[in-house]
Amino acid sequence: MKIHILIAALVISIPADFVQAESAAVDSLLQNYAAQGAATADAERGKRMWEEKFNRDGEFPERSCASCHTQDLTRTGIHVKTNKEIKPMTPSVNPKRLTDSKKIEKWFKRNCKWTLGRECTALEKADFLAYINKPS
Amino acid sequence: MKATLAVTAVIFTLGFVTIPVVWSDGDFRWKEMEEYEHRSTDVAAVENPVYKEECGSCHMAYPPGLLPARSWTKMMAGLEDHFGDDAELDPDTHKAIIRFLVENSADQSDYRRSRKFSQSIGSNDAPIRISDTSYFRHEHDEIPDRMVTGNTKVKNISQCDACHTDAERGAFNEHDIYIPGYGRWDD
Numbered sequence: 001m002k003i004h005i006l007i008a009a010l011v012i013s014i015p016a017d018f019v020q021a022e023s024a025a026v027d028s029l030l031q032n033y034a035a036q037g038a039a040t041a042d043a044e045r046g047k048r049m050w051e052e053k054f055n056r057d058g059e060f061p062e063r064s065c066a067s068c069h070t071q072d073l074t075r076t077g078i079h080v081k082t083n084k085e086i087k088p089m090t091p092s093v094n095p096k097r098l099t100d101s102k103k104i105e106k107w108f109k110r111n112c113k114w115t116l117g118r119e120c121t122a123l124e125k126a127d128f129l130a131y132i133n134k135p136s
Numbered sequence: 137m138k139a140t141l142a143v144t145a146v147i148f149t150l151g152f153v154t155i156p157v158v159w160s161d162g163d164f165r166w167k168e169m170e171e172y173e174h175r176s177t178d179v180a181a182v183e184n185p186v187y188k189e190e191c192g193s194c195h196m197a198y199p200p201g202l203l204p205a206r207s208w209t210k211m212m213a214g215l216e217d218h219f220g221d222d223a224e225l226d227p228d229t230h231k232a233i234i235r236f237l238v239e240n241s242a243d244q245s246d247y248r249r250s251r252k253f254s255q256s257i258g259s260n261d262a263p264i265r266i267s268d269t270s271y272f273r274h275e276h277d278e279i280p281d282r283m284v285t286g287n288t289k290v291k292n293i294s295q296c297d298a299c300h301t302d303a304e305r306g307a308f309n310e311h312d313i314y315i316p317g318y319g320r321w322d323d
Contacts, residue, residue: 058220081221082195083291083298106226113222 025101026129038123046131049124054116063115065128073135089132098133179249179306184236190229192304194221196297198266199306200240201250206262208237249308267293279321289316 030041050065060067060080068086069077074093077086088094098104108128112120120128179201182188188197200208212234215223225233238244242254256271263269267276276293284290290298297303299321302312313321 060220079194081219081292083289083295084193084195110222110224 025104026098026133029101029104029129030126033122033126036122038121038126041126041130043127043130043134043136046124046127046129047136049127050131056115056117065111065115067115073132090135091133098129104129174306175246176248178308179242179247179253180240180245181306182304186229186232187236190225190233194223196295197304198296199304200237201242201245201247201306202253202266203241203263203269204243204254204257205238205241207257207264208241209234210262211264212237247306265294279315283315283318287315287317 033041050069051071053062053064055061056063067080069089073090074088076088078084079086087096089097091097091099108120108125112118112124179199182192182197182199187200191197203211211218212230215225215230242250245251245254252271253266253269256269256274257263266272284293296308299313299315300308301314310322315321
């Protein structure tokens, strides 16, 4: 009997841990960004910027987040240059997303530089997080 | 009676011990032969998880045995403009990856194809594109552009794994070539 309760408790606690771990990384980043002045994360603004096209030089003169990730965050993307598949961005489809804050910051840095030609501001990153976490 | 029991016990024990030994020895030889064949024809497989994660997210994790150490060092010195992309790493990861690349580079490897790459590059040259080496060009000179740049499933000669189906395991021999839209390639 006791074992059954134990197993039931374990099974119930696994998904709970998942959800917690997922929001923990996002929460801590949002707190960081808030400390830098970005108090309100807006998913709508994040979506608009995700789809915005930026004019750049070189091989890819028009760049956007959607160039590689597509406009549908539940879909698999394709890297425009290397053709490599990129797994879906939103955690509801790909639970590994947004679970590691170091990784999130690494990709923000690289991909904002490629797409916009500069690093993103705290507010832009907060908006992106809100959008990726729950795309509308 | 006791003696018979003892002998039976000994025979049983020997049997139990020797059978698995003989079998596993067979497996071991088989693996060893595969390893030898791979070594004598190809390049070493990529087995470093940090390298796979950090470099293999955007493109195929190219086996380090495809370029000499001086090429990898040069490439790793310019990650902020990595073929037009920003691929900067934190200092610890950067150091770990350079070490892995150098230790497994073409000039440190005794794999046959790594030797070929290494020998095809002048000692003063440090190409940072695998496709710029003369061995690579020689091996691909019969492939028409329509199968590569004109092929939406390939797009670029640098997507090794578009046609070399086992590229990350270091297998580049002819049996493992399948050109999307065209089928098997036989020299």
